[in-house]
Amino acid sequence: MTLDKLRTKRALKKLTPPQQTALAADIRKFLIESISDTGGHLASNLGVVELTLALHSVFNTPHDKIIWDVGHQCYVHKILTGRRQRFDSLRQLGGLSGFPKTAESAHDAFDTGHSSTSISAVLGLAAARDLKNETHKVVAVIGDGSMTGGLAFEGLNNAGRANTDLLVVLNDNQMSISQNVGAVSRHLNQIRTTSGYLGVKKDIRDVLNKLPIMGETLAKGIEAAKDILKYALLPGVLFEELGFRYFGPINGHDITEMIKVLHQTKNIKGPVLVHVLTKKGKGYDNAERSPSHYHGIGKFCVETGKPHTAPCGQKFTDIFANHLIKHAKREKNIVAVTAAMPDGTGLSRFRSKFPDRFFDVGIAEGHAVTFAAGLAKGGIRPVVGIYSSFLQRAYDQILHDVAIQNLPIIFAIDRAGVVCADGETHQGLYDFAYLSHIPNMTILAPSSSAELEDMLDFAFAHNGSVAIRYPNEKAPKYENIPRQKVEYGQAQVIRKGENIAIVSAGVMLKTALEVADKLKHLSPSLYNARFIKPLTIDLQNYNYVFTIEDATINGGLGAVLSPTHAFAFPDSFIEAGTREELLSRYKLNATAISEKILEVILCTTEKHEPKQ
DSSP states (O other), X not given: OOGGGOOOGGGGGGOOHHHHHHHHHHHHHHHHHHHHHHOBOOHHHHHTHHHHHHHHHHSOTTTSEEEESSSTTOHHHHIIIIIGGGGGGTTSTTSOOXXXXXXXXXXXXXXXXXXXXXXXXXXXXXXXXHHTTOOOOEEEEEETTGGGSHHHHHHHHHHHTSOOOEEEEEEEOSBSSSBOOSHHHHHHHHHHHOOOHHHHHHHHHHHHHHSOOOOHHHHHHHHHHHHHHHHHHOTTHHHHHTXXXXXXXXXXXXXXXXXXXXXXXXXXXSEEEEEEEOOTTTTOHHHHHOTTTTTSBOSBOTTTOOBSSOOOSOBHHHHHHHHHHHHHHHOTTEEEEESSOTTTTXXXXXXXXXXGGEEEXXXXXXXXXXXXXXXXXXXXXXXXXEEHHHHXXXXXXXXXXXXXXXXXXXXXXXXXXXXXXXXXXTOBOXXXXXXXXXXTEEEEOOSSHHHHHHHHHHHHHSSSEEEEEOXXXXXXXOTTSOOOOOOXXXXXXXXXXXXXXXXXXXXXXXXXXXXXXXXXXXXXXXXXXXXXXXXXXXXXXXSEEEEEEEEESSSSHHHHHOOSEXXXXXSSOOOOOOHHHHHHHTTOSHHHHHHHHHHHHHHHHHHHSOOO
């Protein structure tokens, strides 16, 4: 059976095992070829081909509801639910989303993008179903990496005592984006490496349940023996103690076995957890060898696995990692903390140099921040590297555990501004806003590679909480702009003019320079803000002040300076697209900004001109 011959999702239920295997192979071939042309999340989707086929063979979406935790493993689901023909537009402006989107298809039960949310969401769907006396099934598919997130355990705890029917499928591939860490990962590994679980579990229960009751004392002794044997021999005891019926682990690449187990568990009353073992990147040798590299990848050559376009120049991430290492060589109390993103934040380099001073806490951003707060209180200097959109999950910890005590923690906020292909759930546009109103928080945005280094120097010298935000972009170098020491709260004067002031934040300096060149006949002043909070800049002598930033219109540089006009992203969620496409669409490129400035000045001039 090939994809071309699979006319309807209903036909899945009639496939023989050899046909299922052939279809799985064809889907993998399609994924590799398609994603090589568009980029996307490859390794995670290759790992769930059989699992997704089994789920759609047993359950009937959109009547039944399947929630994909994080969602970057939903491509096979999309292929099977009528969206295969749109894969050439994957993660592009106006194209197919790389994550589940309820607006895109009725088969997508819930919008996802961040980890550890599926169990809570599926419990809510189950409760809503029960309140409405409906009968459909609800399923959460969650990876072992996402199980390190605290929200997953909040959901498990609540679901285990909720007495409602739901299924959690634990997709266990020993990976999140990078290798999983922590006690949960260790517990799952023990389950994987112990043999004879299902047989032992059944035999123990059968024998103990058949023993006659011979007095209250013996009955209590038997119950105690059951507990001892359960803890000693049975897998999944953690989930059983939380109130789930546990099944597994099951070979996640054996479709026949998975379909059998899913049918067995489909009508069990109460919460059920099925533990499935899969291999991330399965079916493509390059992805199997390096699943982290192929987790999210740009366009690449299928034969070699190499990207079509080689990276040119160092990114801000590289500059940060290298300069941090320089400081750590001099200062022994510097440590690095990340939340399951050592590669993406560049901190894997720090780990290789200083393994005892590196902490990966798993997908647990809130814990990462409070853990860092404890380190700082204990006299250690932590640097916390987290993506902008993921740091949102730790807002209360930043405010309550860090800022109130004004602890000397450096937040290295990667993937700030627009992040292009991942769309709404990953845009790093909100960090200025959610950090700027927190007392004791100093916020900087570098415009260049040299400035990021200087800002790190400043942050280590500053006795307080500092956030430095930068994009996943090549770090510019400005040969004609003199390097100037970063001083607390001070903007940098790039050009001095009259009447008009343009103030840019971070990497938008490149755009601001282009705007200033287009408007050179007006002789505008140009400032590089450097700081979002605090910011000292004298703009009283200007008739017009314009701010430019790659952040949301609410709460950023524009809110700080109250300019004549603020150029920023609107108060809405920003879709996927290239940086150039998004800046153009939202009129934040040099041409659109220049035209708007001229329009504002002309309109104001005409308004104040005396009538003839």
